[in-house]
Amino acid sequence: xxxxxxxxxxxxxxxxxxxxxxxxxxxxxxxxxxxxxxxxxxxxxxxxxxxxxxxxxxxxxxxxxxxxxxxxxxxxxxxxxxxxxxxxxxxxxxxxxxxxxxxxxxxxxxx
Amino acid sequence: xxxxxxxxxxxxxxxxxxxxxxxxxxxxxxxxxxxxxxxxxxxxxxxxxxxxxxxxxxxxxxxxxxxxxxxxxxxxxxxxxxxxxxxxxxxxxxxxxxxxxxxxxxxxxxxxxxxxxxxxxxxxxxxxxxxxxxxxxxxxxxxxxxxxxxxxxxxxxxxxxxxxxxxxxxxxxxxxxxxxxxxxxxxxxxxxxxxxxxx
Numbered sequence: 584x585x586x587x588x589x590x591x592x593x594x595x596x597x598x599x600x601x602x603x604x605x606x607x608x609x610x611x612x613x614x615x616x617x618x619x620x621x622x623x624x625x626x627x628x629x630x631x632x633x634x635x636x637x638x639x640x641x642x643x644x645x646x647x648x649x650x651x652x653x654x655x656x657x658x659x660x661x662x663x664x665x666x667x668x669x670x671x672x673x674x675x676x677x678x679x680x681x682x683x684x685x686x687x688x689x690x691x692x693x694x
Numbered sequence: 695x696x697x698x699x700x701x702x703x704x705x706x707x708x709x710x711x712x713x714x715x716x717x718x719x720x721x722x723x724x725x726x727x728x729x730x731x732x733x734x735x736x737x738x739x740x741x742x743x744x745x746x747x748x749x750x751x752x753x754x755x756x757x758x759x760x761x762x763x764x765x766x767x768x769x770x771x772x773x774x775x776x777x778x779x780x781x782x783x784x785x786x787x788x789x790x791x792x793x794x795x796x797x798x799x800x801x802x803x804x805x806x807x808x809x810x811x812x813x814x815x816x817x818x819x820x821x822x823x824x825x826x827x828x829x830x831x832x833x834x835x836x837x838x839x840x841x842x843x844x845x846x847x848x849x850x851x852x853x854x855x856x857x858x859x860x861x862x863x864x865x866x867x868x869x870x871x872x873x874x875x876x877x878x879x880x881x882x883x884x885x886x887x888x889x890x891x892x893x
Binding site for chain 1: 704716718719720722723725726727730739740741742743745746749750752753754879883
């Protein structure tokens with residue numbers, strides 16, 4: 584049972600996680616959702632319906648692109664990171680590390 | 695809830711192109727979920743369809759918005775009358791300015807609005823109406839301010855009226871800059887899916 588569920592409030596985090604998953608390799612929607620869950624060891628999860636509006640928003644912004652591929656006789660839409668998306672994920676990662684560092688400095692101890 | 699009901703609640707308010715593309719993706723997603731042994735309850739796997747419908751508004755026009763934008767909406771039939779009335783108001787707005795400014799301002803406004811109409815002739819009907827009316831109201835407001843300035847007598851009433859007019863013009867510019875680009879982006883993304891083939 585996940586202890587933290589991504590909500591609409593954390594759409595920005597979901598964008599970042601999607602871009603990070605696609606940085607490794609192109610994936611289809613279901614695999615992206617499972618990759619987020621697996622890499623966070625089940626701590627991060629989202630109601631998967633909200634994944635596609637974010638994927639479409641990212642595609643419309645040119646951060647990712649998609650194309651239909653046929654896998655085992657089934658047509659799927661595979662998403663891949665664009666050059667613009669690669670720059671964006673690098674920027675988001677930097678911002679996130681700075682945030683973590685700042686919060687850690689305030690909290691003190693081992694974060 | 696069946697998948698079809700879920701899809702209807704999530705996508706029913708969107709044009710066919712959006713329904714086709716996202717419907718295909720959600721169907722595939724649920725098939726993958728069943729294949730992975732996670733079950734096929736759409737609410738359990740995909741969540742609240744209303745939230746999806748709300749989230750999609752960031753990227754796409756709703757069916758009503760699309761119909762209006764693309765000219766399919768029947769209410770657009772009345773738009774030329776409304777548009778014509780607003781254009782006439784913009785043209786006659788400076789009529790109380792002193793000679794020779796009144797006919798000069800009216801002629802310049804008319805020429806500008808005809809030029810705008812020519813530039814916009816190949817645009818989608820909704821966009822054409824929106825831009826034409828906005829520019830007409832803006833010109834009409836500026837004409838009022840000019841006419842007011844030319845007949846200026848410093849009274850509290852005139853000052854208040856002038857400030858109000860200026861606030862309306864600036865407010866419209868602000869709203870148009872803020873809202874229109876986002877609306878246009880959503881319209882073009884919707885158009886892209888409307889023109890795309892099936893998944």
